[in-house]
Amino acid sequence: MSLLELENVSKSYRIGRRVSLAVEDITLGIDPGEIVGLVGESGSGKSTLARLALRLLLPDSGEIRFAGRNLAGLGGAELASFRRRVQIVFQDPLAALNPRATVRRLIEEPLRLHRIVPPGEIEAEIRRLMELAGLPAAYAERRPRQISGGERQRVAVLRALACRPEILVCDEPVAALDVSVRAQILNLLLALKRSTGLGILFISHDLAVVRRIADRLTVMHRGRIVERGPSETVWQAPTHPYTQALLAAVPLGEPGAGRRRRSSQPTAIA
Ligand SMILES: Nc1ncnc2c1ncn2[C@@H]1O[C@H](COP(=O)(O)OP(=O)(O)OP(=O)(O)O)[C@@H](O)[C@H]1O
Ligand SMILES: [Mg+2]
DSSP states (O other): OOSEEEEEEEEEEEETTEEEEEEEEEEEEEOTTOEEEEEOOTTSSHHHHHHHHTTSSOOSEEEEEETTEEGGGOOHHHHHHHHHHEEEEOSOHHHHSOTTSOHHHHHHHHHHHTTOSOGGGHHHHHHHHHHHTTOOGGGGGOOGGGSOHHHHHHHHHHHHHTTOOSEEEEESTTTTSOHHHHHHHHHHHHHHHHHHOOEEEEEESOHHHHHHHOSEEEEEETTEEEEEEEHHHHHHSOOSHHHHHHHHTSOTTOTTOOOOOOSSOOOOOO
């Protein structure tokens, strides 16, 4: 049993009379201290799965459990506790952060909302968190538009971390960042996993990024999981044609790719 688990979960969207199945029969678990990478092309159902895991959507069938409790049945104090213990970081921090709030206020909000520390310790906790993410203390007075994209994403991560979550869902957290800034965020997530035992569901369409950070890889294609396994195994010896095609799309010069080209061409995507 995993801390966060999805069991045979399906979800479809209805637009007018049309029904499209976005997530189909997914079973997946995330434990403290591990990073599970979820890769797949645009439209494969990754964000839908993230929203289900956060109980922003309810599944049509199947069950999602946190600490053994079905999310569909949570209410009151239990739901509030779940809302603290499972956090999300989105791709676009500019959209996710209130543009008028200073960095201090953005971090202070969740600290107060969930009463993480006594009021007298809030200032020190903000400083501690900013230091953890390598943000200069003076940035506390800046607003989202007055810092760089990478710094903004670090603030978004800190807002989530302020809640002292057990699971963090990252939906394309570095897709909008350039390579060097991307590495800073990935290193921060890896350090957090090691120091706090945070479990992370890391979603990306970029297999090379996910491989760097994830302990296990899960590949989605058209709403279904088509491959899963330890990152290195999937990377070195992908079995599904779709995974092989994803790997073939990784540029040869990708830093840290370190994988020999296979001579055989990937078969066409089904
Ligand atoms: N609110 C919605 N209403 C109707 N259809 C939706 C909705 N959200 C997503 N879909 C559809 O569900 C499918 C899965 O979408 P989803 O956003 O989960 O994919 P994704 O893997 O996150 O893609 P991307 O990499 O582009 O973010 C797509 O076909 C999408 O068009
Ligand atoms: Mg998405």
